[in-house]
Structure formats: C-alpha cells, structure tokens
Amino acid sequence: MSESVNDFLHRFELERAGVRGVLVRLSRSWQQVRARADYPPALAGLLGRTLAASALLTGNIKFDGALSIQIKHAGPIDLLFAECGSDGRVRGLARWHGDIADEFRLDAAQPAPLLAITIDNRGSGQRYQGLVPVEDARLAAAFEGYFERSEQLPTRVVLAGDAQGSAGIMLQRLPGEGSNDTEAWHRVGHLLASVNDGELLGLAPETLLYRLFHEENVRLHDGKPLRFGCSCSRERVAAMLHCIGRAEAEAAVREDGFAEVTCEFCNTPYRFDRVDLEHVFHAAESAPAASTRH
Numbered sequence: 037m038s039e040s041v042n043d044f045l046h047r048f049e050l051e052r053a054g055v056r057g058v059l060v061r062l063s064r065s066w067q068q069v070r071a072r073a074d075y076p077p078a079l080a081g082l083l084g085r086t087l088a089a090s091a092l093l094t095g096n097i098k099f100d101g102a103l104s105i106q107i108k109h110a111g112p113i114d115l116l117f118a119e120c121g122s123d124g125r126v127r128g129l130a131r132w133h134g135d136i137a138d139e140f141r142l143d144a145a146q147p148a149p150l151l152a153i154t155i156d157n158r159g160s161g162q163r164y165q166g167l168v169p170v171e172d173a174r175l176a177a178a179f180e181g182y183f184e185r186s187e188q189l190p191t192r193v194v195l196a197g198d199a200q201g202s203a204g205i206m207l208q209r210l211p212g213e214g215s216n217d218t219e220a221w222h223r224v225g226h227l228l229a230s231v232n233d234g235e236l237l238g239l240a241p242e243t244l245l246y247r248l249f250h251e252e253n254v255r256l257h258d259g260k261p262l263r264f265g266c267s268c269s270r271e272r273v274a275a276m277l278h279c280i281g282r283a284e285a286e287a288a289v290r291e292d293g294f295a296e297v298t299c300e301f302c303n304t305p306y307r308f309d310r311v312d313l314e315h316v317f318h319a320a321e322s323a324p325a326a327s328t329r330h
C-alpha cells in the first residue's frame with residue numbers, strides 16, 4: 037500500500053515511564069480533505085490538526101464505527117468536523133463566513149467554543165458524546181482536558197499541521213502499574229514538548245520516537261494505514277431527504293427532472309428523479325411505524 041506509507045497510526049509504549057502513546061501522520065488523506073474547499077490557511081491548519089486528533093483518539097479505544105470531533109460556536113467558523121473510522125478511513129470539512137485572519141485564535145471567541153467528541157459504535161449501536169470547552173490557543177490542550185475530565189487519565193497531546201500534512205502524538209499515563217511515578221510522567225511530558233513541527237511532520241516513526249524518547253525503552257507497534265474515505269451512501273442520502281420532508285425534496289427537482297445531492301465530504305453526486313422520491317417517501321410511509329403518532 038505505497039499510497040498509505042505516509043498516512044498511518046502507530047501505537048507505542050514508553051516502558052521505562054509506564055506510558056502509552058499514539059503517533060499519527062496524515063499526508064495524502066489530508067491533502068484530499070483539504071482539496072474540497074478553498075480554505076483560509078488558518079482554518080486549513082485547524083482542520084488538519086483536528087483530523088489528526090480524530091485519528092489519535094481512536095488509537096487507544098476498541099470500537100467498531102467512527103469517532104468524530106466537531107468544533108461549535110467558533111466565531112467565523114460555522115462548522116468544523118473531522119472523523120476517523122475504526123477501519124482507518126478519515127474525512128472532514130469546515131464551513132465559515134467572512135474572512136479568517138492568519139492569526140485567528142480559537143480561544144478568542146466568546147463564549148468559548150465547544151469541542152464535541154462523539155464515538156458511534158456500530159457494533160453495539162451505542163453512541164457516546166463528550167463536550168469540552170476550548171479555552172486555550174493550543175487546540176491540543178482541549179483534548180488533554182477531555183481525557184482528564186472524562187476518564188481522569190493524564191494525557192499530553194501535540195498536534196502539527198501545514199498544507200502538505202498533519203500529525204500528532206498523544207501520551208497517556210497508564211493506570212495501575214508505575215502510575216505513581218509522577219517524575220517519569222513529567223519527564224516524558226518535557227521530552228514530548230521539545231518536538232518541533234518539522235520533526236512531527238517529516239521524520240519516520242522509529243526515528244522520531246527514538247530522537248524524543250531514546251532513554252525510555254520505546255516499544256513501537258505495527259502501523260495501521262489511514263486513508264481518505266467517505267461513509268456516504270444512496271440510502272443515507274435518501275434518509276436525509278426524508279428528514280427534510282416531501283415538499284422541500286420535490287422543490288429541489290430541477291428542469292431536467294432530477295434533484296441532486298452532492299456529498300460535501302467526497303463530492304459524490306446522488307440524483308433522484310420524481311419516481312425515486314416517490315419511493316423515498318412512500319417506502320417510509322408504508323413501513324411499520326417506528327414511533328407512535330399522536
């Protein structure tokens with residue numbers, strides 16, 4: 037899979053310190069996400085780092101589904117969404133209004149923007165959502181806060197992103213054995229803080245981790261490839277049309293007889309003619325009622 041060589045997730049352990057970690061890098065997949073819109077550079081950087089974070093957060097959880105991160109109420113950013121599936125697919129998008137200056141700071145918005153982290157577990161049908169405010173110019177601090185609040189798990193995150201790639205490292209202090217070693221936790225935290233964007237975005241995983249943590253007995257696990265991919269489907273678009281209602285769906289039918297819905301993540305067009313729409317609404321009406329109508 038040569039195209040995935042620079043799009044990967046590696047788990048690792050720092051055995052001496054009793055710390056586990058995840059390293060993520062996105063290059064081709066990030067470029068595919070970024071190419072969907074003419075993002076202002078500051079917004080592109082934020083989207084890239086959020087996308088890397090969504091992959092980082094999947095590193096230490098067992099699930100079958102997708103983990104998404106949404107940033108809400110962030111001034112000129114109307115929506116910022118990034119998602120990583122348990123199958124290694126990533127996708128993301130942002131919407132904004134007006135200008136976004138290069139020196140835009142997420143924490144400058146009042147009230148503080150909210151970071152919503154959602155884990156959709158298809159296997160069990162369970163959905164979990166955690167919310168954390170963004171109160172620091174460093175986006176990574178919001179993820180650290182998320183783990184400290186939701187799991188009481190000391191966590192350090194660094195993120196980097198430019199037009200070509202995005203990347204991140206997450207360290208977590210293992211519960212139980214060795215967890216009393218506060219000094220070791222501070223030591224690896226300082227080592228992590230010394231990493232620069234160029235190293236994070238460019239060095240091979242072995243080289244990067246050795247450079248940062250060579251005295252910590254790094255154990256690097258096999259990498260998992262990541263790639264751009266969308267989970268949209270005709271069925272999901274039909275369900276969305278059903279949600280917006282018959283009148284609005286029919287109003288969207290153009291002169292050529294088709295209503296067209298384009299997926300914002302992957303630009304796949306889905307076309308529905310009047311007969312298709314009839315099926316969408318008729319099928320739903322004749323299906324057994326899922327809820328009682330009053």
Ligand SMILES: [Zn+2]
Nearest residue numbers: 266268299302
């Ligand atoms: Zn799509």
